[in-house]
Amino acid sequence: MRETKYWTWHMAAGVVILFLLGLHMLIMHLGGTTHLFTPHAGEAVSKANSLFRDGRLFFTVTYILLLGVALYHGLYGLRTILFELTLKPAVEKLTTVVLVVLGLGLFGLGTWAAVVAHAIAQAGARG
Amino acid sequence: MPESSKAIREINFHITRYNPESDPAPYVKTYTIPVREGMTVLDGLHYIKENLDATLAWRYSCRMGVCGSCGMLLNGKPTLACNTQILHIATTDLTVGPLPNFDIVRDLVPDLMSMFDKHRGLNPYVTRAEEDEINDPAGEYYQSPEELEAYLQFTYCIKCGCCMAACPTLATDARYLGPMPLAAAQRYNRDTRDDGRRERNELTGGACGAFRCHYAGECSRVCPKGVDPAKAIQILKRQLVLDYLHLARRKRPCQKLHGPGQGKPLPNVPAAPARTV
Numbered sequence: 492m493r494e495t496k497y498w499t500w501h502m503a504a505g506v507v508i509l510f511l512l513g514l515h516m517l518i519m520h521l522g523g524t525t526h527l528f529t530p531h532a533g534e535a536v537s538k539a540n541s542l543f544r545d546g547r548l549f550f551t552v553t554y555i556l557l558l559g560v561a562l563y564h565g566l567y568g569l570r571t572i573l574f575e576l577t578l579k580p581a582v583e584k585l586t587t588v589v590l591v592v593l594g595l596g597l598f599g600l601g602t603w604a605a606v607v608a609h610a611i612a613q614a615g616a617r618g
Numbered sequence: 619m620p621e622s623s624k625a626i627r628e629i630n631f632h633i634t635r636y637n638p639e640s641d642p643a644p645y646v647k648t649y650t651i652p653v654r655e656g657m658t659v660l661d662g663l664h665y666i667k668e669n670l671d672a673t674l675a676w677r678y679s680c681r682m683g684v685c686g687s688c689g690m691l692l693n694g695k696p697t698l699a700c701n702t703q704i705l706h707i708a709t710t711d712l713t714v715g716p717l718p719n720f721d722i723v724r725d726l727v728p729d730l731m732s733m734f735d736k737h738r739g740l741n742p743y744v745t746r747a748e749e750d751e752i753n754d755p756a757g758e759y760y761q762s763p764e765e766l767e768a769y770l771q772f773t774y775c776i777k778c779g780c781c782m783a784a785c786p787t788l789a790t791d792a793r794y795l796g797p798m799p800l801a802a803a804q805r806y807n808r809d810t811r812d813d814g815r816r817e818r819n820e821l822t823g824g825a826c827g828a829f830r831c832h833y834a835g836e837c838s839r840v841c842p843k844g845v846d847p848a849k850a851i852q853i854l855k856r857q858l859v860l861d862y863l864h865l866a867r868r869k870r871p872c873q874k875l876h877g878p879g880q881g882k883p884l885p886n887v888p889a890a891p892a893r894t895v
Contacts, residue, residue, distance in 0.1 A: 492819060492823045492824070492858075492862065493824070493825070494823055494824055494825050494827060494829045495819070495823035495829070495858045495859060495861075495862045496862060497829075498829045498855070498858075498859065499859045499862050499863065502859070574791075574830075575787075575790060575791075576790075577790045577791055583825075
């Protein structure tokens, strides 16, 4: 049943990615029109607008969530492709361990970056 | 082959020959035979064995697409030799080989034991908690026509191995359970008399189970009986996910009917006539 668990979370992660990528597209590419979460003048990726979003807990949590689901979805997909190469059971196990370590490492790094950005934005807002 | 029927064409049979005891590798040998209208590939192989080469080996039994013994690769497609007419698939040349994804016993005889071992491992029979009733049946279980329809097409499988031979996943991973055993598991999972789904889930939802299928759909395309194993596997995947999330409807297996004369008579229904025998 372990594969069922992996597969179920893979599907769930895909749905979450669809929603969060929609939000990302809305902000980054339609920001000039909608001004959604882009209160300052200029591009959605300008420093002022980025700091505005980084300072909000909602966005910090969203960044970390998107990172987590994208890493899981992508690495599980990569694992499935690698398993198609007719690996030996021991190599399959090693591949899984390497991907889990890689995923956790990247997730930790990304989470740290999001939290630090949040702290910098908060400090900037306080002056 | 009736004597009166007219030979209308000569067809070259390019047959894969292999004897593991003497040949280092399979090789192709060509036989030219006169083909009459209505002649099946199985008839052609019989003609070769009787007139050209008595050492040719293949497996067959019923000659009418029921037993599933004569599955082989005809012009690159896994199918039954007994219900394939030569002139329907060949004009001058016909390639005949053993089913891929199986070891070869000899010539056109595949070793299907790997398939049957996987099949047996999935408990392909009705299992119930009532041991006594299973071992010594004393009644019948009620099942409506609609409930039967839910799995009926999967009962038509004759275990010929054509789907296993066509499966691209099985071609690269011999541990994968494959379309036939998974479709058989789905057949019993959907049977309302059965109570063994969760036990089968351990294997069908495992590392070599349904989630290795990438839905190429070749199994359904080649099935000589019109069964749709690819659909069975997709339904199986959905059921596995629902079971994992505890969202599947908890249904008890159907109950046993009363034995003859033990039922409670319905009101206003006349009694059956007295038995005469």
